Amino acid sequence: MKYSAINLKEKFAKFSEHFSPKIIARMNDYHFKLGKFQGCFVWHKHTDTDEAFLVLEGEMMIVFRDGKVILKTGEMFVVPKGTEHKPFAEKECKIMLVEPAGTKNTGETNGDMTAEDNVWI
Amino acid sequence: MKYSAINLKEKFAKFSEHFSPKIIARMNDYHFKLGKFQGCFVWHKHTDTDEAFLVLEGEMMIVFRDGKVILKTGEMFVVPKGTEHKPFAEKECKIMLVEPAGTKNTGETNGDMTAEDNVWI
Numbered sequence: 057m058k059y060s061a062i063n064l065k066e067k068f069a070k071f072s073e074h075f076s077p078k079i080i081a082r083m084n085d086y087h088f089k090l091g092k093f094q095g096c097f098v099w100h101k102h103t104d105t106d107e108a109f110l111v112l113e114g115e116m117m118i119v120f121r122d123g124k125v126i127l128k129t130g131e132m133f134v135v136p137k138g139t140e141h142k143p144f145a146e147k148e149c150k151i152m153l154v155e156p157a158g159t160k161n162t163g164e165t166n167g168d169m170t171a172e173d174n175v176w177i
Numbered sequence: 178m179k180y181s182a183i184n185l186k187e188k189f190a191k192f193s194e195h196f197s198p199k200i201i202a203r204m205n206d207y208h209f210k211l212g213k214f215q216g217c218f219v220w221h222k223h224t225d226t227d228e229a230f231l232v233l234e235g236e237m238m239i240v241f242r243d244g245k246v247i248l249k250t251g252e253m254f255v256v257p258k259g260t261e262h263k264p265f266a267e268k269e270c271k272i273m274l275v276e277p278a279g280t281k282n283t284g285e286t287n288g289d290m291t292a293e294d295n296v297w298i
Contacts, residue, residue, distance in 0.1 A: 059239070059246035062253045083227040083255045083275060086207070106204040110273075112251075118180070125180035130233075132183045134204045152231075154204060154275060 064090065064112060067177055068150055075143075076171040077153050077161060089153040090177075093145040100163035101140045107155045108134045114149030118142070185211065185233065188298055189271055196264075197292040198274050198282060210274040211298075214266040221284035222261045228276045229255045235270030239263070 067080050067090050075097050077089035093116055109118065110132040117126050118133060119142040125133050135141050162170045188201050188211050196218050198210035214237055230239065231253040238247050239254060240263045246254050256262050283291045 058244045059241060059254070061246055061248050064251045064253070081229065081253060081255050083229045084258075084277075086275075088229065088253070088255075088275075108202065108204045108209065120180060123179045125182055127182050128184075130185045132185065132202060132209070133180070134202050134209075137205075154207075154209075156205075 064152070068092070070177045073171075074148070075161065075169055076175075078175050078177040080177060082157065085157055086154060087157045087159075089155070091151050091153055092148055093143055093151060094148040095145065097143040098162055098165055098167060098169050099140055099142045100165040101138055102135075102155070102159060102163045103138055105156050105159060106134050106137050107159065108132060108153065109143075110152040110154075112150045112152055114145065114147060116143060116145040116149040116151065119144060185273070189213070191298045194292075195269070196282065196290055197296075199296050199298040201298060203278065206278055207275060208278045208280075210276070212272045212274055213269055214264055214272060215269040216266065218264040219283055219286055219288060219290050220261055220263045221286040222259055223256075223276070223280060223284040224259055226277050226280060227255050227258050228280065229253060229274065230264075231273040231275075233271045233273055235266065235268060237264060237266040237270040237272065240265060 074094045077091035079087045081088040111127045115128045195215045198212035200208045202209040232248045236249045281294050
């Protein structure tokens with residue numbers, strides 16, 4: 057079929073790793089990614105870009121050096137470029153990220169949690 | 178509060194017009210918009226940009242000159258730049274759009290359905 061819907065539930069069923077977002081769509085130079093978050097992620101920032109989070113199921117927190125935001129199902133937040141942040145989810149949380157193609161999950165902080173940044177599902 | 182979640186349900190409660198997307202967030206040069214679609218929109222295209230649709234509640238169709246795609250709750254589609262399309266929804270459908278700031282809802286087709294393109298809610 058020339059035009060096919062992208063079904064988020066079907067895409068989520070294709071992976072189980074935490075903190076390793078997968079690409080499901082491209083819009084110009086941006087990627088839409090799905091992620092499953094659980095536990096503590098690392099402190100990091102993206103110097104050159106904002107990063108949008110939309111919670112599709114569950115609840116997560118984004119901790120900043122001077123505050124935090126709690127995101128429940130159906131809530132979103134855009135982390136401003138250059139802002140250090142640390143995502144956290146007590147239970148598994150399903151999210152959509154929108155950010156420029158090539159954005160690394162750990163930003164400028166390389167480490168064990170740095171995921172492959174170009175995996176489509 | 179310095180960091181506040183954007184609650185989509187609360188934002189949807191703030192407007193009722195159809196085919197007149199409202200801005201809820203900015204990420205770099207892009208806007209996240211919420212729209213309520215019902216009925217037939219006009220044929221149009223966006224020459225310079227792709228346009229992302231995510232259905233949050235309900236069902237819509239995007240008709241193309243050579244096909245169509247049906248989007249149900251939890252499904253998305255990116256209309257490629259330059260592609261003529263005509264959104265349609267039999268019943269009211271709630272969607273999120275992601276596109277560059279300043280993108281007009283009717284693209285290059287001005288008319289009665291052209292909405293103000295810079296309304297935040």
